[in-house]
Amino acid sequence: MSLTQSRTEAPDFDPITLELVAGTIESARREMELQIERTARSVVIREGRDYRAGIFDRQGRNVSSASGAAHVDPILQNYELDQIHDGDVFIWNDPFKSAGGLTHLPDLCITQPIFRQGELVGYAQAFGHMTDVGGLQPGSVMIGATDIHQEGIIIPPVRLYSRGEVVEPLYRTILNNSRYPEDVRGDLDAEVMACRIGVARVREMFDRFGGDVVDACFEELLERCARALREIAFPQIPDGEYPFEDFVELVGAVPEETREFIRLKVTMIKKDDHVTFDFTGTDSQSAASINIAGDERFYTKYIVSVFRNLVPDTIFNAGATRAISCRLPERSVLSAEYPASASCRAFTLFRLPEICLGALGRALPDAVPGSSDTRSVWGIATRNEHGQPAFFRDVLGGGGGGRQDVDGSDALNGNVAGRSVPTEFIEAFYPMIVERDALPVDSGGAGTYRGGLGCERLVRFLEPGVLHVIDDRMQTQPWGIAGGRAGAGTRYVLNPATDREQVFERKIDALPVGPGTRLLAITPGGGGWGDPLERDPQAVAEDVRLGLVSSRAAETDYGVALAEDGQADAKATQALRRKLRKKRDGLPLFDRGQRVSDLVAAERLTLSVGARGDHGPDK
C-alpha cells in the first residue's frame, strides 16, 4: 500500500501563502482546543487542560504544533486507503497499537480523516485524559497495576463513526466500561466535534489555495521547523556529549518491583547540525505502571520543547524529527513492551524533558533554568453533592526554576495552559473543605535567582472516601543549576500536627479515609540558578519580609544577616558570606539536594552522572 502519493514537482508557493497556511493550521488547532475546553467534562481535561488537538497531512505527519500530540499511523497500519471514508471517525487508546503516540489508557484518542473532493488530504485529531476508563481503581491511574489489562478498557484503532453514523455498539460499550460514563460521553463528543471543526478548516484551506500548494506548504512547514533548530538553536551549543540523569520513584510501589528508583538517563550528543538524545543507561521496564511504549518520533516531538528558549518564536512540529534523533535501549521504561502497565507514566514522561534540559544545561548553563516539577496529583473517590459516587482529582502546580536573569515563578502548572481547581469549585461539588491555599516558605531552591515556590493545600474531608496519592519527588528534589540549590521536594501528610500524623513516602493507590481526616499537599519548589551567596541581599531581605524565605534560610543559604528593621545588614552579610564561601568546596554545576545525598549515603541510590554533569560519581 502506498501511503504517499508521489509529488515530483514542487508547486509554486510564496512565503506569504506559507504564512497563511501556517496561520490557518494553528488557528484551526486553537479552535479545536477551545471546543474541547468548553464542552469536555473530566476535571483533568477542563481544568487541568490535559488534552491535545492536532492537524496531520496526508502522509500522517503532524503539521501543527506537535508537542505531546499522538500519531495517525494506527489508521494507516490497520486500514487500506480504500477502506477509509469521508465521515469516518477512528478511536483508540491502546499504547501498544498507537505507533508510540498514546501512552496510557485514559487518553481516548479521536481521529477524523479529511476528505476533499473524494481525496484523503489529511487528518484532524483530538485526545484528552478522561476521568475513568475502568481498571483496578477509580480514576484509572494506579501505581499498583502490573499489566495493562488491569488498567481499563483497551481499544485498538477502530471506527467510532462510519460515514458519519455513530457505531452505537462500540460507543455504548466504551461508556459502559467507565465508572463515570456521562463524563466519558461529554468528553468523547467534545473530541468528535473538535475534529469536525478541524476537518472543515483544513478543507476550506485546500479550497482556497489548491491541493498541491497546501501539500507543498505542509512540507515546507516541517522543513522550516527543522531549519530553525539546525540554523538557530544548534549553533549555540558546542559540539560534544552531555550526559544527565534523574529518577522516578518506585519505593514500595508493587511487590513485583524490587527497584526503589528507576533511572532515566540521557546523553545529548551534539554534532554539527544534529542533536541525538541517547537514552542508553535508562533502566529496563518496570512491573509498576510507569512505563511508556513510545517511539523515537514521539519523544523527539515531546523533548524539542527544551530548545524553546533558544528559538522562542518557532512552531515545533513533526519537522523536529529531521534535526533531532532519539536512541532508545530495548525494553527500557521508555520503550516498554506489551503487557507493561502504563497508567502512571506521567512521572516518567514529565521527568524526560527535565533530564534533557539538564544535559543541555551542561552545555549551556546560562540558557537553562533550574529544574521544576509542576504537576502534583492527588485524588479521592468520594461522593458528589447528591450522594452519587464521584472521583475528584486535584492538580497542583510547583515552582518554576530560577533563570540566569530572573527568579522562578511561583506555583505553575507545567501542562500546556493547565490550571488549578478553585477552592470554591471543590467545596461546591465535593464533600470537603479547603482550609489553606498557600506558597510553602523556603520551598524555592536558593540561588542568585531563586526557584519559584510550590503550592500548599490543606484539605479536610467531610465524608469517607478512598484517597489516592501517587506523586513523585517524595524522595528526591528538583535540581538547581550553575551553583543554585535544589528546590524542596513533595510532601504529603495525613492529619498534620496531630498524634495521627502520617507522612507519605511512597505512591499509594487506595487509602480509606474517614470524615474529619486532613490531607496536606505540598508541591516542589523550583531549583535555583547561580550561587545563592551572589543574590542581592536586598532581594533576600524582601523575600523574608514577604514570608517567602525564612530568616534562618536567609542566613544559612544566602549568607544574609538581617538587621532589626528587616533590612540586610551589609557588613554582617559580607562577613557571613566570606565565612560560608570559605567553608564550601567549590560550586557544583548541579545540586540535587539533601534528600538525594542521604539516599546515596544510605546506598539506596547510585549516581552515574556527577555534580559537574559529567560521568562519574559525586565527590
Added chain:
Amino acid sequence: MGFRVGIDSGGTFTDVQALGDDGSVVVLKVPSTPRNPDVGFRNAMDALLTRTGGDAARIDHVVHGTTVAVNAVLQHEFPPIGLLVTRGFRHILELARQTVPGERGSIYVWVKPPRLVSLANVREVTERVDTRGEVIHSFDEVECREAARWFREQGIATVAICFINSYANGDHERRAAGIFKDEHPDCLTSLSCETLPEFREYERAVTTCMNSLLMPILGKYVEDLQGHLGELGVDAPLYIMKSGGGASRADVAVGQPVYTALSGPAASVVGSVWIGRNAGFENLITFDMGGTSTDVSLVEGGVPNLVSETELDVYPLRTPSIDVVSVGAGGGSIAWIAPGDRLAVGPQSAGADPGPACYGRGGEEATITDANLYLGRLPDTLAGGAVPLDRSLAEKALDRLGKRIGLSAEALAYGIVQIGELNMADAIRQVSVRKGRDPRLLTLVASGGAGPVHACSLGEILKVPRVLIPPSPGIGCSLGALVSNVREDLVITDIQHEADPDFERIRAIYRELEEKATEMLRRQGFDGNQRRVERSADLRYRGMRTELTVSVESGDMDNSAIKEIFDSLHAAHEDAYGYSYSGQQQVELVNIRVAGVGLMPDVPGIQATEDTTVSRSSITRRDMVCFGRDTWIDTPFYERDGLGPGSAITGPAVVLQYDSTTVIHPGQSANVDGSGNLVVLTAYAQAHDNVPEAATA
C-alpha cells in the same frame, strides 16, 4: 430644542457628537490629552458649545466612553491597594490559576506578571463560611480591627475585601467593611460579595482588587469632568459607558468602576449595532480597526453577545462585557522576520509615535499602513491634511525588510496586508464561524480609521455578502455612547440542579435582584415605563466547565417556568456547539442574572440631506492601485462627501474622507443608502447571487 451628547476619548482624538431632537447631528474631533484626559473632554465640550451656539442649558444628557481605567492598568499606574482575605488564603493572588500561557516549553521563558496587590499588603482575618453560606468559623472582629488599623498606619486607603464563599453569604465582608468605616474612615473598600457574587475565588478577588484600584482613579476623573461641565454651564447628568454596552450615571459608576473597564470597545459595538439597525441589518460582525489593534464582535438580532469572562491586560475580569475579540493587527502593526525566515505582522505596533515609516516621524519599520500606502490604497495625507504620508519612506522600509527574505517591496507589501487580514479573519472566525454562525447571513460593519481599508477584502475572505461603511467610520465610539441605554447587570451564584431545584429560593433570588436593579434605575431617574428588567441564567450540563447564558422569560415564575429555564440549555448548547443532551444529562443552574435597563429617549434615524448620484466631480483622480500580485489597476478615487444617497459605484475604487479610507475591490459594487452608509456587495455575494434582503437579514 434639546441635545444629547456622546463623547469618547481615544488615544489620538476625543470625538464628540451631539444629536438634536430633530435628528440634526454635529460631529467634532479635538486632539486627546492622554496625560489629563479630562482636558480633552473639556475642550471637546467647549468646541461643541461654540459650534451649537453656546447654549449649555439645551444639553439633556452627556454619555462618555473613557479609557482612564484601562490605561491605568496597562501602564501599571495606580496607588498601592490592600487586600483582606480569609485566614489561610494570603497567597490567593500569587497562586492565581497556576496557568503558564503558550506552548510546551513556555515555562522556561515565561515570567508571572506582577500581582495587582503586593503580598506585603495582603492581610488575613479568621472567618469562614461554607458553600451554602453557613458559618464555619465566626468572624474575628478583633483581628479585623487590627488589620484596618494596620492599613491606616501604612497609608493604604483603598482595600479590597474577598472572603472564601462570600458569594453565598457576604455578611462577614460587610461586617469587615463596617469595621473599616470605624477604624479607617477615609478608606475606600470594595466587597467581593457586592462587586461580583460569583464563585471561583481567584477571579472574584482580582475583579474586586481591580474595582478597588479603579475607585480613586475613576472617582477623581468623574469629579474633574463634573467640574468642567459645571464651569461650562452644563447642568445635564453625566453617564459613563460600561463594558457590557450600557451606561451608568456617573455617581453610580464610580461605586463599581470595574464595570467600566472596557467601555471603549463596548461603545464601538453599540455604535455599529445602531448603524446596522438603521440600515436594516441586525446580524452583524462589527469590525473596528485602529492604529494598534482590531476589535471584532458578533451581533445577532441587533443584540451584542455578552460574556462574563474576559481579560484586562493579563488579569481576568468577571464583569459582563460585550464579547469582543481583539487582535494585535492595526494600521501601525509592524512587520518583522521571525526565526526561520517567517514573515510576521504585529502585535508590536509603531503606534502614533513614531508611527508608520511613511509618517516621517522617525519610524523605520514597515507597518500595515506603509504596505497599504505602497499598494496605492491610501491618500497622500490623513485626517484632512494633518498627517502627510511619504510613499518613498514606506518603500524604503519595505525594501529593507524584503531584502532579508528575498521579497520585492511590492510582494512584501501585499504579503503584509494578507497576513494582517489573516489575523483579522481569525479573530472574526473566533466570534462567528467558530460558534456555528454562517457568515453568509452576516453583514460586516467597519469602523475605526483603518477598518474600511480592509473590510471589503475581509468580506471576500469570510464570504460575507455585504460590508457596511458608516458615514463617519472614525467616530463609532462616540456614536455608541450617544445611543446607549443605561444598564445595570446583577448576578448571584446559586448552584441548583434540574432534579431537585429549590423553586422558592430561585424565585426569591430573581425577586431580590430585580428589586435591586429597579432601585438602581430609580436612583438614576428612570420611572415606570422608562425601565425594564431582563432575566437570564447561566446553565451547563453537570460537569461542564463553562456555562452558557440563556435568557429567561419575564412575568410570573411558577415551578413550570423554572423547569423551562433548565430545559432551555438544550437549545442553547445545540446552538453554540452543534449538539445537545436533551433527556440524557442533568442540567445545573450556576448563576442567576438580572439586568436593569433604563431606556433613553429613542434616537431618530440620521437622514442624509443631499440626494445626488455620482457626479463626475466626486472622482478626484485616478491612480494605479495594487489588487493582487503583479495586478495594478487604474482606479478612481472618490470623495465621500460627493457621494449622496443613491450614488452607485463599482470596484475597484477608493473612497476618501476625513477620518478614513474605503478600499473597494474589483468585482464589488457599492451604493449609498438613505442614511449615508456606503453599502458594499462582495464579489462572492454577486457570484453566488446570495444577497439576503435587508428586511430578512
